[in-house]
Amino acid sequence: MASFTSDGVRIAYDDLSPPAGTERTIVLIHGFASNRNEGWKRTGWYSAFERRRMRVIALDQRGHGESEKLYDPAAYRREKLAGDVLALMDHLGVPRADVFGYSMGTRTALAVALAAPERVSNLILGGVGGKLLEPSPAVAGEPMADAMLAEDPTTIAEPMLRSFRQFADEQGEDRQALAAVTRVKNLPLDRDALAALAMPVLVVAGQGDTGAGDPQGLACIFPHGHAVTVAGCDHFSAIPHALTKAAVFDFLDGLLDDDFPAFE
Structure with a gap:
């Protein structure tokens, strides 16, 4: 396992380059309760990017x-x-790269682009849509933290919360740390600042991802935004899907137009 220290925190990462030579570099940022192996390697993204002769850098978020x-x-x-991602790029001598975040990782990816837009060639936001910019609904207590800390996961009534808890258990994640992640208080994303991002942006989400909303609702904010809806997928099944990969590669190849196509 490769690791480095960012702001005093040990961060694990992979840095993979195809033997035939690298044409471009992509940084992958996984979602909540996931990790680089589950979010990107097992789902086929490592091998898909390597076949395209891309250098793949993926970290486990703190x-x-x-x-x-x-x-x-x-x-x-x-x-x-975001500072961890930029510090990793510095550590590896990568001045500029494509950046791909999924779910919680999209928020990190957006923060990277806002903090250092000159270092992001193309920005890919997966598992999110128009709801990202809507005010968070009022919720009593801390339901996700409670789900992470529940002694018996069968007592979790809400299906989405139960799914994330099951996912965390399957990955052997530290549920105390995940509960802390859910308790962080971030300021809302600045719509005007997002609208000033000049790099090409892809927003892609599954048609059945009710928590994300319509990808077009987010993509239309960016000057060079593109949206793809992957039919037949929810939040979890969209990650490994071949049509999600097709959308990402078409975007990176400059083949998407501004008509916000749906992949079916």
């Missing part, structure tokens, strides 16, 4: 996978997660 576990919610502020 609190996840093999990276250091922290229990203070303030350690997971969005700017700290």
Whole structure:
């Protein structure tokens, strides 16, 4: 396992280059309760990018996978997660790359693009849509943290919360750290700042991803935004799907137009 220290926190990562030579570099940022192996390697993204002769850099976000576990919610502020990504790029001598985030990883990817737009060639936002910019609905208590800490997961009534808890258990994640991640208080994303991002942006989500909303609702904010809806997929099944990969590669190849196509 390769690792480095970012702001005093140990971050695990992979850095894979195809033997035939590298044409471009992509940085992959996984979602909540996932890790680089589950989010990107097992789902076929490593091999798909390597076949395209791309250098693949993927980290375990702090609190996840093999990276250091922290229990203070303030350690997971969005700017700290973005700082880990930029520090990793510095550590590996990568001045500029494509950046691909999924779910929680999209928020980190957006924070990277806002903090250092000159370092992001293309920005890919997966598992999100127009709901990303809507005010968070009022919720009593801390339901996701409670789900992570529940002694008996069968007592979790809400299906989405139960799915994330099951996923965390399957990955052997540190549920105390994940609970801290959910308790962080970030400021809302600045719509005007997002609208000023000049790089090409792809927003892609499954048709059945009710938590994301319509990808077009987010993509239309960006000057060079593109949206793809992957039919027949929900939040989890869209990640490994061949049509999601096709959308990402078409985007990177400059083959998407601004008509916000749906992949079916």
